[in-house]
Amino acid sequence: MSLRQSSRDLGLGVRFAFAGGREGWMRAVLTALGVGLGVALLLLSTALPNAISVRHDREQARLDWSFTEEPPTAADNTVVIANTDTTFRGKDVRGRLVEPEGPRAPLPPGLSAYPAKGEMLVSPALKRLLASDGAKLLRERIPYRITGTIGESGLIGSQELAYYAGGEGLFAHEAGSNVSRLTAFGNPNPTPEAPDPVLALLNIVVIVMLLMPVAVFVAAAVRFGGERRDRRLAALRLVGADGRMTRRIAAGEAMAGALLGLVLGAGFFLVGRQVAGSVEVMGISVWPSYLNPSPLLAALVAVAVPAAAVLVTLFALRSVVIEPLGVVRSAKPTRRRLWWRLVLPVAGLAMLYPMLGQGRSNGSFNEYLVTGGVMLLLIGITALLPWLVERCVARLGSGGVAWQLAVRRLQLSSGTAARMVNGIAVAVAGAIALQMLFAGVDGQYTKSTAQDLSRAQMQVTVPADAPMAATVEKFTDTKGVRKVTAVWESYLGDASWNSENGPQLAAELTVGDCAALREVAKLPSCKDGDRFVLDGSEYSVDGPKMNVPGKMLYIESPTSGPASAPEKEATWTVPAGITQVRSIEDPTGSRRGGFLMTPAALPKDFEGMVRGELYLSIDQSVPDAFEYARNTAAAVNPLADPTAWTASTTSDKFESLRTGLLVGAICVLLLIGASLLVAQLEQLRERRKLLSSLVAFGTRRRTLGLSVLWQTAIPITLGLLLAMAVGLTLGAILLKMTDTPVGIDWSSVLSMTGAGAAVVLVVTLLSLPPLMRLMRPDGLRTE
Template identity: 55%
Template sequence: MSKLQVWARDLAMGTRFAFAGGREGWTRTLLTGIGVGLGVALLLVSTALPSALAARDARGDARSTLSAPTADAAGRDTLLIARASQTYHATDVDGIFVRAEGPDAPVPPGLKEIPGPGELAVSPALHTLLKSADGKLLRERLDGKITQTIGDAGLVGPGELYFYAGTDWLHKADVDEYSRVQRITGFANTFEAEPLRPDLMLLVVLTFVALLMPVAVFIAAAVRFGGERRDRRLAALRLIGADSRMVRRIAAGEALAGSVIGLVLGAGFFAVSRQLVGQVSLQQRSVFPADLDPAPWLAALVAVAVPAAAVAVTLLALRGVVIEPLGVVRTAKQRRRRIWWRLLMPLAGLGLLAPLMGRGNDQGAFNQWQVSGGVVLLLVGITALLPWLLERLVGGISGGPVSWQLAVRRLQISSGTAARLVNGIAVAVAGAIALQMLFAGTEDTYTQDTGQDPSRASLSVMTHSGSGPVDIDSLGKKLGQTRGITRAVPLTEVNGAAKVPEMDRRIEITIGTCDSLREVAVLDSCNEGDAFILTGADPGVSGPYGATAAPGQQIFAGNVMGLEHFKKAVPWTVPANARTVPSRKDPAGQLRTGLLVTPSVAPKGIDPFEAFAQVFVQLDDSVPDALDRARTAAFKAAPMATAMTLTSQQPAPRFSSIRTGLFFGAAGVLVLIGASLLVSQLEQLRERKKLLSALVAFGTKRSTLSLSVLWQTALPITLGMVLATAVGLALGSVLMRMTAVPVRIDWSSVLAMTGTGAGVVVLVTLLSVPPLLRLMRPDGLRTE
């Protein structure tokens, strides 16, 4: 018989043992399959993420107007659009105002026709929100008639809140390049995103590595379910004539069978989760089920790698077990685990990462394979060190209550099994701590100080020149009368210049009451009819503004750039009593230049399209939904206005996206951790069914046995969390040195990560108590 035939025969025998070994055999195979299947499902989701993100980007580009074809004048195929994005209950509600200028105007993706005046086309998620009780205030804001539902082709995700609002008031001057209104003849976006900076790419790579490593550890642990029973069965095979190589091949066949079942179950879990994913939205990110499509070569890689890893892990585990005809020599004289080779992996990982320290963003991208290899070796080092540490810890423990002694003795006999149960969660916690440290270290780099002062105003409502006439006084009055608004400070701005046309040396003219002007200047006194010349602005400010005028000087106000289709600029004389006053940063952080004037001496006859306003709104936090009421009032008074919540700091969008991705991945890994740990715990209890029943039959209290199971979990998890914290801090420090940021530890985040990991294990232990109580019945001693 050839070697290939021998392997095939033995692997087939192992497969038969897995499926035809009675209830014990198929129960162990099923548990192995479930454990492997959970890991495979998450691996398939990970391989499908690139295609899902690419599909989101493609649909976003298809409806985008960033590089859409435009027209200079109205025609049969032109469409006027303007951004109408909103915020409701701290949730983004994106939208666009549309007005068709001809019968052949382009229809946005996902729509059958362009909404007419007063009509709305909304996404399914927005439609649901508007019909719900929670959407009452939003219904007041978006009060058009819903005539269409946006199809999937026009949305980046099923949970997206998006709308198109038809209007008859959109206007665009043919040469007004500064207007927020665009005249397009189609939808497209051909701009390529800038490549990620090296430290952001490092964050992406580390996120994938840190999230997938626990999955691999759990799969490796799952294929060793029922190891003790399997070894006793293999010893029986030795008794009837099988040699050591044959029993190892049979064991490989069993592992192969379990992993194949895991692949099938994993594909099933993935199919179910794929159908459910459309109903899940995390931080306003969602994907269509059809987009979650793994690349064929990645799916094939998973299909090959998982069974191969299962066989390799099984053969490696059997090296530490001498299977003899009369039994399994496992614990008679257990050799103490050696430490030297266990230290090689973390040291090798540090060796790979050390040359990259101090590079930051100045020396190009990090070598992704070198970084990934170093991080993997450090994290895998946890799985190698934990069994050795646990053996040393429990080896010297003696005495204590009965439950404690039972737990310690069990750990002394089989500390490796307990370590495998904790390895996955320890790796996940270590990776999370390292990532959290790196995020905290680079957060300052990607979080800009806006200069805004939320204590002076909660909201800034801005209209824009060229967007259409706005009754600025009415806007300020409506906002001031809205419930939940304690103060509204309106300011009007127009352009001024010493000559016309003028593009570069423009004078900023701010019009407002004395109360309003005090928000932008330091005024010792102010009365109606006063005017002021601002000083003290930052001399380094670039842009067209910065010019000023003297008291009594004649200048022009309004359309100083000489744009066609607008009224000409009007001459205006700066009041002779204008006083010089220093500028003061407004609540939005801007330091103004130019002139301040009260309404009675302000320029008259300016084209309304050339004036724009800013209203600073202070809210009463005690009034429910005050912010949304203010936004609704602003939208009703000036639909084209921008209502911006003032905040002192704002993270960069790409940094926020990567953090959102980490949140997605961490949620999936956490679910896997909990489910896999529960399956592992149930398998361990099943292995000890007869032992537990025997102890109960001899009079051991059930509470004592329950406590012993708790101690068996508490000891390894405590040691695992200590080791994970140490490795996580070390890895995080190295990564921060690599990105050239100061090493600092956010202990609150470290404690949160370790507490979450420990909490998952405690929850799983509590969930395993009911089946434990059922297993402790004396009738569990029955045998067949």
């Protein structure tokens, strides 16, 4: 057989697909739809690495804090920038106050000029939000006039909420961690972090488990309409084609559908790329320009999909005898063998076995072994499921008419039924394994904050220039705030903070009324004007040493650096008779040291030099109670930093990976659902005459509808059981690899299984209306 002859046969198959009448092109279109949906998601997957990289680069390019210990002095090329980030109804808003100090001040990415005082530049998404009816509280918090928008280069996503507003006198607050003076934006010396082996493993497994269901369904899509195609091939045998030629022609037909699927997939991807710029999923959005597939990976998809179509078709026809008078497929098929189907999962286990117990302390996991092992285990599902369905349906007993119709159909074409649920089974198995892995290592990336949510639910850091009594009164009068515990903080030293060596001894200074001080220390008695020193435990060894009557102590200035040093520093002489008290855990879960003072005991020179830490107890039954508190903080001082408390915090990288998994899983399930619907409609179309004949002989439409439900329910049940077994096994192995105790989160396992079953159920229900139309008598008409 020459290459030329093979090419001619493949070309003949392509012609049959598009010029072989209504049946030919309908099969090609259905195949192209299934393949196109898969190709679109594959192209999206090849674009994700670039999207992640661009988001990271843009985030790095707009970094706006000083990376040096000593900030630069004011010049015509400096800008002062203050972080005024906030949250509005669960959505983060990136805010910055900017004050250029000269004509050559650097511009952040996305800005062509700085806003004037009282004006701001906003992201398109924030502009839309502020213009909406429900954003009244946010407009009060950000009361600047909008004069323009931030360009795409200054935003990490199309739906990011961000603004730059003009400020004045910002560097007076430089000692606060949210104000910096810059000569350039970005990190001048980016140093890559040491890779975390467990996060790298999660990343590999997430990618493999998101792509495998897509690949499985693309392989199944090229086999749409197989029975009608084989009957047409029998006619070719009748006019003189041999068996090999007919198989090559069949491969050509499949390749035609796959090529058309590539075109449709590219179109779906381009449409989805534009749609992606207008949506936000799990708090993540992108610009369409981010989604540029890697040329090499896109070329690999373009070559692999048609090649897979040819190979899958030839493999599927290996046991089909196409003769001039028909296709020997309706006879009882040869029983499927089990031994070679077990080779795939066993080989996968063998590849993963050397890494058991490796954990994060023994270097990175071998990415090739991980990828290969996980792929073989998941591919093993597609090999085992047809055998499992065949064995189970062969033993099913008698029942009602609908049951018998469904069982007999499954007994005659168990492979077709298994192919339809292969993608769901692979997706569910991967999801179960990943949920086990995420749940197992969650404790390594989630840390308790130690914040006592029974004592407060929000903390507000207020700059030193905010008046103490007025600030507390404003928060006390805020809607939804039940209680305010206010303490004011600074540091005392035994020498000038601006001297060459600085103080040798230093201790905290905490100021508050008696009720507030009782939140940080065990007080025997207290009245306004009292002073205390904490007992000098491990939390404050210097406090008692500095409690020497007549000793002069210096308070740390709220500004820093020689250029901002006051002409005369504020000092305090330690009086005699200061009571020593025991420190207790404050609402943040930490213990303080140093000196405690009530407001009347605070030296006049110290006023305006202590910053506030306010702990708010919020009445969460009041709608938008946190928003009212944030608005009060912005009214007190634009640089006030309100933070809602949580019981725990999670690593950003771990959380973003988990969010990426959820977004990817949603996309994969939607794809599989749409593709399953196409496959179901194709199956019903092939059986149109049979269904019409049954109705003509008196079979009730309700009975046929139930038979279709049973034909879907039986294989999906078996598929989900197999998926649970493989998913639990793979999850246990991955946990062993990370040296994490094996545990099963049954709620997650059942939810993943239920999600897969729900997709199939929805697809089946959507296919019932077309089924009813196919049962009409005109389905018996032929040409």
